[in-house]
Amino acid sequence: MSEPIARRRALVDYRISATRCQQCGRVYFPPKSFCNIEGRRSEMRKADYFYEKGEFYSGAVVNIPTNKFKDMGSYLSAVVHFQEGDFRIPGRITDFTPSEEGRVLDNIGRGLVPRFRRTYSDGPDGIVYYSSLNFSFEDDYYPYQEYRVIQPSKEAGKPGIVGYGAYIPKYRIMNEGGGILGVKERSLPFMDEDTTTFSVEAGKRSLIHTGLDSSLVGKCFVGSESPPYAVKPTMATVSQVLELGEELDGGFFVGGIDSQFACKAASDLFIDAAALVAYPQFGKEYVMVIGADNSQASPGDALDYTVGAGGVSFIFGRRDVIATLDHYLSYTSDTPDFYRREGEKYPRHGGRFTGEPAYFKHVLTSMKTMLKRSGLTPKDIAYVVAHSPNGNFPVRACMEAGFDREQIAPGLAVTHIGNLYSGSCLAGLAAVLDIAEPRDKILVTSYGSGAGSDSYVFTVTDKIEEKRERIVPLKEQIESPHREYVDYNTYRKFKDLT
Numbered sequence: 001m002s003e004p005i006a007r008r009r010a011l012v013d014y015r016i017s018a019t020r021c022q023q024c025g026r027v028y029f030p031p032k033s034f035c036n037i038e039g040r041r042s043e044m045r046k047a048d049y050f051y052e053k054g055e056f057y058s059g060a061v062v063n064i065p066t067n068k069f070k071d072m073g074s075y076l077s078a079v080v081h082f083q084e085g086d087f088r089i090p091g092r093i094t095d096f097t098p099s100e101e102g103r104v105l106d107n108i109g110r111g112l113v114p115r116f117r118r119t120y121s122d123g124p125d126g127i128v129y130y131s132s133l134n135f136s137f138e139d140d141y142y143p144y145q146e147y148r149v150i151q152p153s154k155e156a157g158k159p160g161i162v163g164y165g166a167y168i169p170k171y172r173i174m175n176e177g178g179g180i181l182g183v184k185e186r187s188l189p190f191m192d193e194d195t196t197t198f199s200v201e202a203g204k205r206s207l208i209h210t211g212l213d214s215s216l217v218g219k220c221f222v223g224s225e226s227p228p229y230a231v232k233p234t235m236a237t238v239s240q241v242l243e244l245g246e247e248l249d250g251g252f253f254v255g256g257i258d259s260q261f262a263c264k265a266a267s268d269l270f271i272d273a274a275a276l277v278a279y280p281q282f283g284k285e286y287v288m289v290i291g292a293d294n295s296q297a298s299p300g301d302a303l304d305y306t307v308g309a310g311g312v313s314f315i316f317g318r319r320d321v322i323a324t325l326d327h328y329l330s331y332t333s334d335t336p337d338f339y340r341r342e343g344e345k346y347p348r349h350g351g352r353f354t355g356e357p358a359y360f361k362h363v364l365t366s367m368k369t370m371l372k373r374s375g376l377t378p379k380d381i382a383y384v385v386a387h388s389p390n391g392n393f394p395v396r397a398c399m400e401a402g403f404d405r406e407q408i409a410p411g412l413a414v415t416h417i418g419n420l421y422s423g424s425c426l427a428g429l430a431a432v433l434d435i436a437e438p439r440d441k442i443l444v445t446s447y448g449s450g451a452g453s454d455s456y457v458f459t460v461t462d463k464i465e466e467k468r469e470r471i472v473p474l475k476e477q478i479e480s481p482h483r484e485y486v487d488y489n490t491y492r493k494f495k496d497l498t
Contacts, residue, residue, distance in 0.1 A: 006127050011250055013131035014241045016049040016114060020085065027085035049082055050114060050132060050241075051147040051204075056107045057081040057088055061098045068120040071497055072191055074098050080112055080135060094134040095141065095170050095190050111138030116200040116241055117192040128228050130196065130237065141170040141482040143472060147204075150211030152285075152319040159274040160324035160458065162286065162317040163212065163467065165205025166430040167198055168310040168417055168477040171484050173491045179415070180305040182391020186418030187308045188486070188494050189294050195224045196234050198292040198311030198423075200241045206288065206313035207242065209470045210320075217244040217315070218284020219276060220256035223265025223291045223422040225340070225347075233258045234292075244288065256288075262338065263387055264448030265422040266291025266312075270456060273316035274325045286317040293421035298346035299492060306390045308418025309495075312426035322464040323433065323442065327374040327457040331366040338449035358451050359393055360400075366453035367401045367445045374457055378402035381457075382440035385428035387447035388414035397445075410435060416478045429458075431474040436460045 011017065012030050020027050021035035022043040028035075035042035059078035062069075069075070076093040093107075094117050112135040121128040136142045174185045189198075199222050207214055220242075222234045235256040239245065245254030259265045266289055273287035292311030297303035316325075337358035340347040363386055371377065378384075384403045386394035391414050398408045411428035414420075420427050425446040432442055440460040447453050477483075486494070 006129060009129065009131070010240060013133055014116070015243070016089070016132050018047040018049065018085070018087070019044040020047040025085075027087040029087060029089050047085060052082060052084060052114070053138065053144050054080040054082045054112045054114075054135065056110045056112055059093070059104050059107065061104060076104070076107075078112070078135065089133065091133045091135050093137070094192055095136050107137075111144065112136070113138050113142060113144045115142070117197050118194060119192070128196075132241075134192065141480055145205070145208045145470070145472065147208050148211060149213045152212070152216075156285075156318040157321060158324040159278050159316060159318050160321040161314050161433075162319065162321050163206050163210025163315045164313060164430050164433060164471075165202050165207075165209050166310070166312045166427060166472070166474045166477065167201040167205060168474070169193060170480075170482065171486055171494065173486055173488065175305055179391065182395070182415055183306045183418055184415050186306070187310050188491055189309045191494055191497050193294070193309075194228050195226050195292040195294055195311065196228055196237050198294075198309070199224075199234055199238050199290045199313070202290055202292060202311035202313035203238055203242050203288060205472060206315050209467055210315050211467070211470065212286060212315065214243050215246050216284065217286045217288050218254060218282060219273070219287045220244055220254060221259060221266065221269040221273065221287070221289045222256070223259045223261070223267070223269065223289075224293050225260065225262060225265065225421050226294045226296055227258060230342070238290065245284075261452065262448035262450055263389070263419075263421045263424055264446035264452060264454055267425045267444070267446040267456075268330070268448070268454055270314070270316070270325065271328045271454070273314075277317050285319065286315055289314045289316065291420070291422035291424075291426040293423055294495065295419055295421045296340070296346050301346070303347070306414075306419050308414070308420050310417060310420050310423055310427065312420070312423045312430050314426065320463050321461055322467060323436075323458040323460050325456060326459050327370060328455070329366065329370055329373060330452060330454045331362055331369065332452035333362070335361075335451040337451055355393075358449065359387075359389065359447055360397055362451055362453035363387065363397045363445050363447050364401060366455040367397070367443065370443065370445070370455035370457065371401070376441070376457065378407070380441055381407060381443045383407055383410055383432040383436065383442045385411035385425060385432055385442065385444045387425050387445065387453075388412065388428060389419050389424075389447075391415045413474055413478070427474065433460070433464065434471065434473040434475065436464065438462045438464060
């Protein structure tokens with residue numbers, strides 16, 4: 001019996017997998033088992049274009065899509081030419097809305113970068129199909145990054161972060177009046193994005209930053225409040241696309257789970273990742289932890305003016321560590337401040353519990369206890385990052401714990417991208433690591449409704465400087481001149497489509 005069509009398409013479309021004839025060099029997409037020129041005697045090998053760059057060869061504007069793609073509205077289709085291998089494939093230009101005055105011919109020769117996006121789904125209760133046959137213009141919001149595998153050093157030390165990658169969508173909505181609860185603007189997904197695509201793009205960037213062979217990653221954890229499936233792991237899609245672990249017969253020797261603990265679903269797993277890479281029986285040396293959300297909010301709810309969208313990935317290991325994990329503790333209580341029942345689309349607040357007995361109680365208890373147990377004072381910490389449901393709560397909590405605004409401000413990504421839920425603390429930590437210097441200490445305190453907080457202390461190492469040129473800084477994404485603003489109606493459309 002043949003594999004399901006979704007599986008067959010995944011094996012080809014996820015990575016833009018082609019085959020190359022070893023005799024004449026001709027490349028075929030979709031893959032072929034023999035060459036048209038060399039015939040049955042040809043030897044065919046896999047050719048992968050997931051990290052490659054193509055160019056716009058030709059295309060056309062599709063004004064009336066078929067039913068499967070009707071939510072996309074008008075879009076630009078393309079024939080994409082890859083000079084490496086000299087072959088062409090069909091594709092769609094994403095993060096781009098054709099204008100009436102624009103000409104397709106003006107795009108010929110522009111560089112194109114593959115993007116992992118949704119293509120369509122079999123209805124609201126059907127399979128979601130994904131593909132990397134979607135491309136963004138290289139000279140637009142998302143830069144092209146070369147993936148160069150670097151051999152890890154032989155010396156293994158204390159577990160910690162070896163690399164990271166943040167992915168913030170191109171689109172934004174501005175809050176009126178200079179901001180609401182300290183949030184000036186927020187990121188939102190394009191029509192073909194969701195937490196799975198965020199996770200893949202963030203994971204891809206973390207591999208590029210680390211310079212790590214993806215086969216060396218032994219586990220992948222994905223924390224999210226907004227996965228596309230209630231039952232089916234995002235982690236499996238991420239592992240398949242990024243080819244985590246050693247490959248065998250279309251599958252990979254890699255483990256992992258999707259986790260749920262509101263906004264600390266990902267940060268909670270930092271300690272698990274660090275423990276695993278130090279455990280000999282694990283058999284692998286690296287673990288990927290991803291926090292990604294298209295943060296949910298009911299129209300008109302107070303949350304609707306603070307939620308964002310995006311994903312952040314961290315890779316933990318013991319070689320070439322850029323920040324060691326030095327201290328950890330967790331504080332938990334059953335406090336129903338914020339929840340979403342099974343089958344409900346939007347979360348709800350549990351009466352008056354969101355602030356004082358929930359967020360502030362857990363964050364401050366965890367943060368202050370961490371300082372006491374670690375023997376550190378606020379002056380010993382270069383940067384502090386706290387979960388940011390808005391721009392006001394983390395400032396108040398950190399200052400009450402004894403920190404000043406200079407220590408807090410670099411981690412307040414929330415003011416420009418909104419609350420990423422499971423990616424909130426991870427985004428703040430990424431923003432801090434973008435500018436941190438060797439020997440800086442960073443205190444991270446998460447918060448997850450329901451409720452609990454984790455605190456971590458990281459110490460930055462000299463290795464951070466070696467890898468800095470391979471990162472796309474969060475600030476660069478926040479301040480990109482190519483970001484695009486939408487009105488509230490478009491914002492709700494984009495949010496609800498995913």
